[in-house]
Amino acid sequence: MTKRRYGQHCGIARGMELVGERWAILIVRELLLTPRRYTELLRRLPGIPTNVLATRLKELEAEGVIERKVTPRPGSGVVYDLTPYGRELEDILLRLWRWGISALPVSQDSGRPSMDPAVRALQASFRPEMAAEVNAKFEIWFGTFVMHATVDQGRLEIGPGASPAPDLIIDCRSSMTPLLKGDVTADECVESGRFWITGDRELLGLFGDLFRAPSEAAQ
Amino acid sequence: MTKRRYGQHCGIARGMELVGERWAILIVRELLLTPRRYTELLRRLPGIPTNVLATRLKELEAEGVIERKVTPRPGSGVVYDLTPYGRELEDILLRLWRWGISALPVSQDSGRPSMDPAVRALQASFRPEMAAEVNAKFEIWFGTFVMHATVDQGRLEIGPGASPAPDLIIDCRSSMTPLLKGDVTADECVESGRFWITGDRELLGLFGDLFRAPSEAAQ
DNA sequence: CCGGATCCTCGGTGATACTG
């Protein structure tokens, strides 16, 4: 099994040897939030052939990026998780997310977003430099999904599930992507019916400032 | 020419569609420092087939990552350069460099480093958080190559060529990689003969602090 | 059901030769 190499003594080339093969980064992406089982990965990566998934998992494990764990729990399952080294990719992936979203076609917003892309989207769009001294609790609804985003002294805590005492609830009747891309303002989202909000409306502008992928890319 | 897609409405997947194909990121890497001609890229990317280079260049151009420019200068050349959008990848590539270098085998240091990897290496290893209030001019020699790194009020200016009035000159008799990886200290590099230095030796420790890829990766 | 392995086809990659 001679892996494809670039033969350059360079960190970038080496990095791409580790996670540059097709589907590899998306597998890492899937493991960013939580460990996953083989069939979960298959389901969450529509289009990946089973043999490619199996091959990538073995390669990533051999390279020390992910770990295969056999859970002793009832039902004896196998889960894949990131190693500490693999988890260091998180920051890179968030930046890649920001970069790539600029080149995303304006979707027809039809595909209702599942939870994880939404969590990642907000996480990647968070701008810490806008959050100094900020304290606010947001709750975001996507149809039947609920997630929370709490900013506490400039730190972001984000994940699925409701917020205990949200200052502002944003009910996304449509995708949040245009807001994150900077194509529209948060106020416009409310005015156009894209968002329905409950709570402290004053925080709406803050939300738009806190979560925004860089727009200089649009040029 | 149907490009390979992932079919996910996700910035990471989209980003990998743009620059995830084989050799694409290394082409971007080559353009990070300066525009390059076709044959320069061929020479600087040993092993890339000419048709693959041609294909990637066309794809990257179509995607808005790079630009093909016909220079009106004598000799009528074609050069490829990053677009502003493509240049936004710089930060991501530097982080990937940091991440990938941890998985680099301890090379036999034989291949004399060309200039650009060295510039990139230092650039990627720079830790701004260590540079507050720092003013220092370094000059680094690699055999016949010379580069400079000037830290001015925490800002780094780095590139090929000598420094006008260096505070410290580091003559690398061997690779700088072990230092950047944190395997050795700057002092040890001098003691072992890996570096020869001229100038203010007091700045040596500072240099080691300023330029160091994160070591928690090693574990 | 889970966690893959196997088989087959197709197209991208790698290597080389060639051209305006």
Added chain:
DNA sequence: CAGTATCACCGAGGATCCGG
């Protein structure tokens, strides 16, 4: 110098099968 043309090969894609 800046690519095209040609071709062998192997990895991706897609489906199916299999042991626990």
